[in-house]
Each structure stands twice: as structure tokens, then as C-alpha cells.
Amino acid sequence: MRPMQERVTERITVLGCGQMGLVMADAALAADIGPVRLWGMPGPQVAELRSHRTNTDRLQHFMLDEQVEVHDDPSAALADATMVLHAIPVQVTAEAWGTFAPHVPDGAVVASMSKGIEVGTCRLPTQILSDVLGDRAVPAVVSGPTIATELARRQPAVMVAACEDEAIAARLQQALHAPWLRIYATTDVLGVELAGAAKNVIAIAAGMCDGLGLGDNAKSAVLARGLAEITRLGEAMGAQAETFFGVAGVGDLATTCFSPHGRNRTFGQALGEGELPDAFFSRTGSTVEGLATAQSLAVLAQRHDVEMPIAAAIHDVLFADVPVKRAFDELMARNMGREWHRAASQ
Secondary structure, X not given: OOOOOOOOOOOEEEXXXXXXXXXXXXHHHHOOOOOEEEEOOOOHHHHHHHHHOOEOOOEOOOOOOOOOEEEOOXXXXXXXXXXXXXXXXXXXXXHHHHHHHHHOOOOOEEEEOOXXXXXXOOOOHHHHHHHHHOOOOEEEEEEOOOOHHHHHOOOOEEEEEEOOOHHHHHHHHHHHOEOOEEXXXXXXXXXXXXXXXXXXXXXHHHHHHHHHOOOHHHHHHHHHHHHHHHHHHHHHHOOOHHHHHOXXXXXXXXXXXXXXXXXXXXXXXXXXOOOOHHHHHHHHOOOOHHHHHHHHHHHHHHHOOOXXXXXXXXXXXXXXXXXXXXXXXXXXXXXXXXXXXXXXXX
């Protein structure tokens, strides 16, 4: 038998009161490992959470436990925190942490739950956190196939906690292990983050299959070949190949490509049906991380000399005005090759 881990009390702060912030605050409280605070931008959403313990704009029918403290002041939210869960969109992470950084206690664990790559710099969330915080805090990541509406109903799910320090990953396991949420651990921070970001681009392609009416065969092919692309890039960048075949890789990819609740897949379906991106965003108000990530993947693929035809096709649809149907026709017309081949730099 494995030895029991020593129980550690944590003071947990969740930054961001969107869907993922709400459900992870719920899970952290259920882990019964210490007090939980939730921070959100000053405004009606935080006011509603304080008065009614719900945020109907983000997650209907979800009630936040009274024991979770709700703050809009970063200094109050982060005071004495030993563990911080970052649940804010990647493209505003650097700006947000300009505000948060002065209030983060030295030595705190800062775990990102955001999935994306910063446009322009191609930084992953933990890289942004490291640049902002230096050695004042320990960066980590928590990721996996987690549809927030299912977590809100406390349906079973699994995630991966990644940190180069195994002891920190173990602390995250304890802090987030709820009866309905099982946490695995790894030291492959790069692989977990890259998998979580890149799968959003592949999910857009899967949604396009739905919008074009291409069928499940085509969508499953997109998933399989998309996984090959992500794995090649990850290996070229120094990640572990096995990460992409686990919970944070193929697990998250499958959920995002097939779930009707996935925003990236839904966005792709709308494009496949002929809707323009601006019309989609106006209609839904959704944040689609795969849109920005497609730009960064194109840069990373070129930088590391990795072939990523599906990701490239999605980039061309989004940023070069290539029609969706033509992009898929060109993918089908590519020269045939081996089932798998490694990155050119390997």
C-alpha cells in the first residue's frame, strides 16, 4: 500500500468568478482542507454572488456555499493565501497579474486553470506567471476534461495537477480532491498546458465537421490526427509524449470535440454552418480561446519545424479568409503518409 500523505491545511483563493472559478471553489471547499475565497471584478456579478450565492450570467442553477468568501478587492482575497487558483482568460492574464502580484504572499502556489497561449509572445499561462512573479511563488497548472456545467452538478470528473516540484503537485491533489473530482499528478507542466491549449484549435475543426454535416467518421479523424499534431509539437518543445495520451491530452481533447457544451466546438459548428465570427460572438458573448491560440500554434509550429496541417487549416479559415469547405477539401487531398511520424526536430 502507498503511504498516506500528511494532511496539510491550505488557504485557497480562486481568481475569477466565471464557470470554472465557481466550480473549483466548490470542489476546494468540499476537499475540506482549509478556507476558500473567490475573487471577481467589482460589479453586478460579484454583488449577485454575495447576496444570492449565484451567478446566473455564467452558471445557472449553481449555488455557491455560504462558507466561500467572495471578494472584489485583491488584497483581501489574497491575504495569507497559500494556494491560488488562476481562472482568468489567458489573453488578459499578464494585465490582471499586474494587479494581483503585489498581494501574493511569498511562497504561495499559483496554479493556472486557463487554457491558451498568449498572442504575440507565445507564452503559456505558467510562463506568464513566472515572468510576473519571479521566484516569489511556485507556478503550477491544473487541467483536464472538465465541462463546468457537469462539475456544477457534481458529476464525476478527473483532472491533472502539474508542477515541477512533486510535493506541490501532491498538495494540489489534496486541495482539490472532492468526492466527485479525482486529481492525478505529473511533473510535465509544459505538456499539460500545451495539450489544454492546443486541443481548443482541434475542437474548432471538430465543430466545423458538425456544421458541414461531415459525420462522426470525419470528426473522429480530426480528433486522432489532431492528437498526432499536438504530440509532435509537444515533443519538439520538450514535453513528454505520454502526457498527450492521458487525461490532460486525449481525455480533454475528446470532451472538447464531442461535448455540445464546448465553446470552441460550438464556434466551429457555427462557422461550418456559414455564420461569421463577429455574428457568433455578438450572439453568444462567449470567449473562444481557440481563436487566439490558432495564431500562436502557427508561430510555434514554424519555430519548431513541426507539421500541423489541421491547425494550419483552422488558422487559414480564421485569419486568411479560406472557406471552411475548401479547407477540409484540401486536408483530404494531402499526400498520404504514415499513421504517425515524429517531429522534424527529433
